[in-house]
Amino acid sequence: MKTFEFRHASSIGDAIDAATTTGAKYLAGGTNLIDLMKGGVEQPSGVIDLRRLGLTSITSTDTGGVFVEAGVTNSALANHPLIRTQYPVLSHAILSGATTQLRNMATAGGNLLQRTRCPYFMQTVFAACNKRDPGSGCAARHGFNREHAIFGASADCVAINPSDMAVALAVLDAVVHVQNETGRRTIPIDRFFVLPGRTPEIDNALDPHDLIIGIELPPSAFAEHSWYLKVRDRHSYAFALVSVAAGLVIEDGVITAAALALGAVAAMPWRLPEAEASLIGKTPTAVTFDTAAQLAMVNAQPLSQNGFKVDLGRHSVVRALTLAAVDRGAEPAPDTSG
Incomplete structure (x- = not known):
């Protein structure tokens, strides 16, 4: 070091x-x-x-949402009553990640900033990684790419964002509050992460010296019908191959609002507007969910070793929507990942 x-x-x-x-x-x-x-x-x-700054509060906002300060640990966030009752998909996503010990240390702000686990990025013995060493090439594109992107990749980078929390934040339309020497501003979650393009070394829309102050969660209508599904090689301490955050509003047996996002398939949580639109006005049936799943994967561009993610993604969307359609009283699944 x-x-x-x-x-x-x-x-x-x-x-x-x-x-x-x-x-x-x-x-x-x-x-x-x-x-x-x-x-x-x-x-x-x-x-x-930053640990002496506090920034460890979770509070209700005047608009009926919740503000999570950046220093809140993942464990505290996942287990907070406001999150468990109003945003169970977020609690579920966090509890699907890492181990209890890591969640006790990791923070909400840091979770947003975690970098890809692509082995070519993580291991400096590999020279070809444009994210770590711009201009050196992308060894993963024609190397080991089983866990890599099927959406939004570029010739310069095929790495994925590893966060579970961010996928849930995407369907909740969260807003990130940041501050630097010029003042404070907000960044909607759908603009926070950036695709690699020709500058894969840039992961997000933060300016130099930006400090994440907190994450604002707008009021959510998905408390009764949401789910986070994480598919991975082993149940404990493994990153996703594909994950899905799903939120539904069901009134009189009809879906009136929907939000879907995929994780582990791109350098950012991947929202699925066409699939979401296909759900509106439909009954929550297997046929409805299968149609949405087919639309979700239409633009997938798999690499040499990760074509299985396309089929896995379809099945995962159906499964997540099926589980989201069940009313569980706004409580997340129990934590069994540690």
């Missing part, structure tokens, strides 16, 4: 000033950044510890 300077931030302004003047990285839970530093992928000149 490269030598670096370490300091505790005393306030939000102090953290931003330090990042602006030194180029240091922000550190919250550190469950991803420290691993990348150990492997030589990230080599910051300094690290600014």
Whole structure:
């Protein structure tokens, strides 16, 4: 690991000033950044510890939503009564990820910033990774790409975003609040992540020195009918091959609103507007869900080793919608991933 300077931030302004003047990285839970530093992928000149800033509250908003400060741990977020009752799909998604120990350390803000687990990115022994070393090439495109993107990839990068939480946030239309030396602003979740294009080293829409302050969840109509489905090689401590966040509003036996997003298929949570539109006005039946699933995968472009994700994605959408259509009293499934 490269030598670096370490300091505790005393306030939000102090953290931003330090990042602006030194180029240091922000550190919250550190469950991803420290691993990348150990492997030589990230080599910051300094690290600014945010843990003394607080930012650990979950509160109701005046509009009927919830504001989650960036320092809230994943465990605290998943188990908070407001989240379990109003946003069970988010609780379910978080509890599907990592282990209890990691969720106890990882934070909401850090979850948004976690980087791809593509092995060519994670291991510096591989020279060809445009995300880690721009211009070096993408070894995954013609190498090991079983877990890689089938949507939104480019000639320069086929990596995926690994977050479970972000997929749920996508169907909830969350808004990310950030602050830098010029002030505070908001970024809708559908604009927060960016596709690789010709600049795969850029993961999101943050400006230099932006500090995530929190995540705003608008009021949700999906509390009674939502589900997060994660399909992976093993049940515990594995990243998704395909995941689906599904939310439905069902009135008098008819679907009146729907939201669908796929995870582990692109560099960002992949919303499915055509599939969502196909559900509106329909009864929640196997035929309705199969039609939506077919539409969900129409534009998939699999690589040499991940064509199975197309069929897996179809079945996963049907399964997630089927489970979402069941009323569970707005409680997520029990945590069995640890």
